[in-house]
Amino acid sequence: MILPDVFSACLRAHPDRLAVSDGATGLTYSDLDVRSAALGDRLRAHGRSRIGIHATNSPDYVMWYIASLRAGFVPFLIDAALGAHELARIVYDCSLDLLVHEGPGAEVLGGGKLALSELVTDTDPVYELLPDTEVCRFTSGSTGKPNCVEFSGRAVANAATNWASGTGLSSEDRTLCLAGLSNGLAFNTSLLATFLAGASLHFGRGLPTASAVLRRIEETGATRLVGFPALYDSLVRRGIRRLDVRMAISSGAPLSARTREALPGISDYYGIAETGPLTFTADPAPGGLGPPLPGVRLRVDDGVLHVRSESMASRYLNAPGLFESRLDAEGFYRTGDEGYLRDGELVLTGRSARTINIGGRKVDPIEVSDVLLAAEGVRGAVVFEEADAHGEPMITAVVAASSTVDLREHCRARLPGYKVPARVHVVPEIPANSIGKPAMEAVRALVAHHSGAVNEPA
Structure with a gap:
C-alpha cells in the first residue's frame, strides 16, 4: 500500500499548519494525523475491506478518507448527489462492506458528524479488486450504470x-x-495535492451562491478557487467581474464565451476520470486548454484525442474488458474528445462520445432512457442534450407512451436530480430511420418549438 505512507509523511511534515477547514471546523495537520490514525485503528476492528464514502465535502470527509486508507481498506468515493436507488445499485454492484454517510446511522466514530453503517452482502464479491487498487471512483459510462x-x-x-x-x-x-x-476535478487538484505541498484546503458552507462564494474567498484568504463552469457562469450572471484569487480553476466542461470574456483569467484544467489530470494553463489562449502536465502524453488520431498518463486508471471494476477495449497497443486511451494540438497545447473541438455534461457531471443518456422505459405505458424513449435559456446544457427526453404517469417524478424517484430530464415530450411514436433507430433530426424537430412542460405532447 502506497497512499497510507504518503499521507502519513505529509501530515507529519507540517504538524502546526492548518490542513482543512469548512469555516465551522478546522483541523491542523497534527489533528488530522492523530484523528485519522485513531479512526483507522477502530475501523480495522470491523474486518471489512470495501468502504463507500457518500457525503458532501467537510473536514470529516477528509478524515474518513485518510482513516480508510490507514486501515488498509479501499475507499469508494461516491457522488453525494446520487439518490437511494443509484446508491443501492453501487452497493450491490461493487459488493461494499461499509458505508460512511450523513444523517442517522448505526455507528458514529471519530467524533464527527458522519456515520458508519455495516452493509449486508449475500455472497462473496462478484468482482474482485486488483491487488494494487487503493481507491475507486465512479463515472457514468456506456454500460448504463456508474462505472467503478x-x-x-x-x-x-x-x-x-x-x-x-x-x-x-x-x-x-x-x-x-x-x-x-468524489469528482476528478476536486480529487486531483484539492485532496492529496494540497497535503503534498503543505497547503490548506477549504470548503464552502451551504449553497454556493455568488455572495457566499465571495464571502468564503474573503474569510479564507483563498489563493485558488476550484469549481465547475456552472459556478463561474452563476457569478457572471450576478454581475461579478473579478475574483480576488491568484488562480481560478475550471474543468468538467468548456467555459462559455460569455463567461470567459466577462471573468477573464480562469484557468482551464482538462482531465477525464479514467486518466487523471492531463493539461493545464494559467493563461489560456482562445480555445486552448494548455500543454500536457508532467507525466502526460497526448496524441491525435483521425481527429480524436488519445492520451497516456502516469495517473491512469487500471480498469472498470464492474464492467470487465470495457476500459481495456479503449487502450491501444501502446497503452494510449481513446478519450472520445475531438481536437488537435496547436503549438503543443490542446484544443478541443467537439465530443465523439454521447455523454451529456450537466454542471461538470457526466450523464449517460442510456441510463436515463432505461429509467423512462421502466415507467408504466412507455414504449420508447430518446434522451439527448439541448441548451436552456442561458445556453447551458440540459437533458431533454422524447417518450412514446400511452400513460399519464408523471415521468419526471418517476425519474426523480430513481435518479439524482441532475440526471432528471428538464423537458419531457410525449409522442405517439418516436420517428425512426430506415434501420429502425431514432431519427434524431426528426426527433429534435418535434420539440424545437415547444416550451418544455412536463409530459408535454410534441
Whole structure:
C-alpha cells in the first residue's frame, strides 16, 4: 500500500499548519494525523475491506478518507448527489462492506458528524479488486450504470504530484474547493495535492451562491478557487467581474464565451476520470486548454484525442474488458474528445462520445432512457442534450407512451436530480430511420418549438 505512507509523511511534515477547514471546523495537520490514525485503528476492528464514502465535502470527509486508507481498506468515493436507488445499485454492484454517510446511522466514530453503517452482502464479491487498487471512483459510462474506476496508489500519488508541480502549488496556497471530492476535478487538484505541498484546503458552507462564494474567498484568504463552469457562469450572471484569487480553476466542461470574456483569467484544467489530470494553463489562449502536465502524453488520431498518463486508471471494476477495449497497443486511451494540438497545447473541438455534461457531471443518456422505459405505458424513449435559456446544457427526453404517469417524478424517484430530464415530450411514436433507430433530426424537430412542460405532447 502506497497512499497510507504518503499521507502519513505529509501530515507529519507540517504538524502546526492548518490542513482543512469548512469555516465551522478546522483541523491542523497534527489533528488530522492523530484523528485519522485513531479512526483507522477502530475501523480495522470491523474486518471489512470495501468502504463507500457518500457525503458532501467537510473536514470529516477528509478524515474518513485518510482513516480508510490507514486501515488498509479501499475507499469508494461516491457522488453525494446520487439518490437511494443509484446508491443501492453501487452497493450491490461493487459488493461494499461499509458505508460512511450523513444523517442517522448505526455507528458514529471519530467524533464527527458522519456515520458508519455495516452493509449486508449475500455472497462473496462478484468482482474482485486488483491487488494494487487503493481507491475507486465512479463515472457514468456506456454500460448504463456508474462505472467503478479502479486506481492504484501509485496512480493517485502521481496525479497529485504532477498536478502540484505542474501548477506551482506551494505551502502558502489556500485552496477553496467547491467541487465534490468524489469528482476528478476536486480529487486531483484539492485532496492529496494540497497535503503534498503543505497547503490548506477549504470548503464552502451551504449553497454556493455568488455572495457566499465571495464571502468564503474573503474569510479564507483563498489563493485558488476550484469549481465547475456552472459556478463561474452563476457569478457572471450576478454581475461579478473579478475574483480576488491568484488562480481560478475550471474543468468538467468548456467555459462559455460569455463567461470567459466577462471573468477573464480562469484557468482551464482538462482531465477525464479514467486518466487523471492531463493539461493545464494559467493563461489560456482562445480555445486552448494548455500543454500536457508532467507525466502526460497526448496524441491525435483521425481527429480524436488519445492520451497516456502516469495517473491512469487500471480498469472498470464492474464492467470487465470495457476500459481495456479503449487502450491501444501502446497503452494510449481513446478519450472520445475531438481536437488537435496547436503549438503543443490542446484544443478541443467537439465530443465523439454521447455523454451529456450537466454542471461538470457526466450523464449517460442510456441510463436515463432505461429509467423512462421502466415507467408504466412507455414504449420508447430518446434522451439527448439541448441548451436552456442561458445556453447551458440540459437533458431533454422524447417518450412514446400511452400513460399519464408523471415521468419526471418517476425519474426523480430513481435518479439524482441532475440526471432528471428538464423537458419531457410525449409522442405517439418516436420517428425512426430506415434501420429502425431514432431519427434524431426528426426527433429534435418535434420539440424545437415547444416550451418544455412536463409530459408535454410534441
